[in-house]
Amino acid sequence: MDNTRSNIPAISPAAVVVTAVFLLVSVIGINWFTTFVPVVLPEQASAESKSVDELFYILMIIGGVVFFMIQGMLLISVIAFRARPGDHSDGPTYHGNPLLEVIWTVIPAMVVVFLAVVSYNIWTQNSEPKASVNMVEGQSISINVTGARYAWTHQYVTERFDEAGNQIVINSGPDLHTFIGQNVDLTLQTQDVIHSYWAPAMRVKQDLLPGDPAQGGRPTQLRFTPVRVEGRAYPAEYPIVCAELCGDGHGRMRGSVIVYEDENQFLDLFYEPAIHAILNPPADPVLRGEMEIQNYICNSCHILDSLDWTATTGPSLNGIAERAGERVPGQSAEEYIATSIWNSGAFRVPGYDQQMAAFGPDVVEAANVMTPEQLYSIVAYLCTQGEGSDCDMDNASTAIPDAIQTVFGYEVDITFGMDGDAGAESADAEAEAGEDSA
Ligand code: HEC
Numbered sequence: 001m002d003n004t005r006s007n008i009p010a011i012s013p014a015a016v017v018v019t020a021v022f023l024l025v026s027v028i029g030i031n032w033f034t035t036f037v038p039v040v041l042p043e044q045a046s047a048e049s050k051s052v053d054e055l056f057y058i059l060m061i062i063g064g065v066v067f068f069m070i071q072g073m074l075l076i077s078v079i080a081f082r083a084r085p086g087d088h089s090d091g092p093t094y095h096g097n098p099l100l101e102v103i104w105t106v107i108p109a110m111v112v113v114f115l116a117v118v119s120y121n122i123w124t125q126n127s128e129p130k131a132s133v134n135m136v137e138g139q140s141i142s143i144n145v146t147g148a149r150y151a152w153t154h155q156y157v158t159e160r161f162d163e164a165g166n167q168i169v170i171n172s173g174p175d176l177h178t179f180i181g182q183n184v185d186l187t188l189q190t191q192d193v194i195h196s197y198w199a200p201a202m203r204v205k206q207d208l209l210p211g212d213p214a215q216g217g218r219p220t221q222l223r224f225t226p227v228r229v230e231g232r233a234y235p236a237e238y239p240i241v242c243a244e245l246c247g248d249g250h251g252r253m254r255g256s257v258i259v260y261e262d263e264n265q266f267l268d269l270f271y272e273p274a275i276h277a278i279l280n281p282p283a284d285p286v287l288r289g290e291m292e293i294q295n296y297i298c299n300s301c302h303i304l305d306s307l308d309w310t311a312t313t314g315p316s317l318n319g320i321a322e323r324a325g326e327r328v329p330g331q332s333a334e335e336y337i338a339t340s341i342w343n344s345g346a347f348r349v350p351g352y353d354q355q356m357a358a359f360g361p362d363v364v365e366a367a368n369v370m371t372p373e374q375l376y377s378i379v380a381y382l383c384t385q386g387e388g389s390d391c392d393m394d395n396a397s398t399a400i401p402d403a404i405q406t407v408f409g410y411e412v413d414i415t416f417g418m419d420g421d422a423g424a425e426s427a428d429a430e431a432e433a434g435e436d437s438a
């Protein structure tokens, strides 16, 4: 059978020349092509972005050369070796060429190994835990991200405490606040399906994985360090998007990375005002409710234009105050809204499934615990959502607590613990905070 190999023509000098020319054209072409890459890619806003882009260039160049070379040679072959008129023969058969086969196995294998090594190095470099992370005022705090269909929420577990000794937690909704040079280390958890937290300008992306639901899924980490981008005004804003198709609201699952110029700007514009607001919540139940409602994941299921909520798992809360009085015969608007939140199963809004999580004073999920006072303020706030209101807003401070008492038997402290000693203390705290910011 040895003679079957003898029919293989030697690689002609012409073929070598053509291949070389294509290689050259491809290299020049792809180099020209990569000049457009900076136009296509977002700004390099993190320390990690440079190496990621370098890897991208390397992949583009190797992929581009292979692409142009193969497509070019294909085109030449189609023209040069086409069937001539009257030629009905099968054409010559060739049986293997060991040298050629070794070459086209060894070269791609080397390329793949090279890419694997380079990628692995960049990945380990970028995802390596840093020594001091999330440093604020010299202390390392935790920043937790929750993904839920269809919203991101960010939580700052600060190292500050309120008078009762509770650790202060700032909720910043869909926005991550950080500053140039801060080593960000996020802990990501999902409430439902797989999501993927992607900040393109930071060149980082990390999946959120479901796990034990009581734990809020299996935590994953995401690390990056924002850097200064020339010509940018600070605070600068960069998008966060969900990169894992998670349902029909996937495209709306967005947020922002807000990068401050330095720690001082971060403290002045975000951190201190947020802590101040938590320590000194407004006494007006409506204003307080507007603040409280944003501490829960209601935004992951409801539309509410006043707060830019866009989720559609549940009914829209726009104009809820106009409908609440007519939903259940015999139930007042206040009673209905309070019931929808603490006992959402009691009434099913037509066209929607019972998908709302349980909120209340003694639910298991820490994130869903809601005191009677919080419920009072949230109901007061929702009672203002509409052209008119079925709620008795002139007497909100009696009508809503009465409704909560009637339905759930809970007494509401309408002073939010601000009277007596506690009130004096928090007034002190206010004066102190005022001095701090002066
Ligand atoms: C997991 C999704 C989900 C979350 C989170 C959620 N809801 Fe709902 N909500 C729903 C669904 C679905 C309904 C309609 C079905 C029903 O009535 O039980 C609903 C109904 C309601 C209603 C009644 C609306 C109407 O038109 O009658 C109110 C009020 C409400 N939710 C408020 C809230 C508040 C406040 C929060 C946060 C504390 C919240 N929801 C969190 C899914 C959710």
Ligand SMILES: [Cu+2]
Pocket: 147, 150, 194, 195, 196, 242, 243, 244, 245, 246, 250, 253
């Ligand atoms: Cu998602």
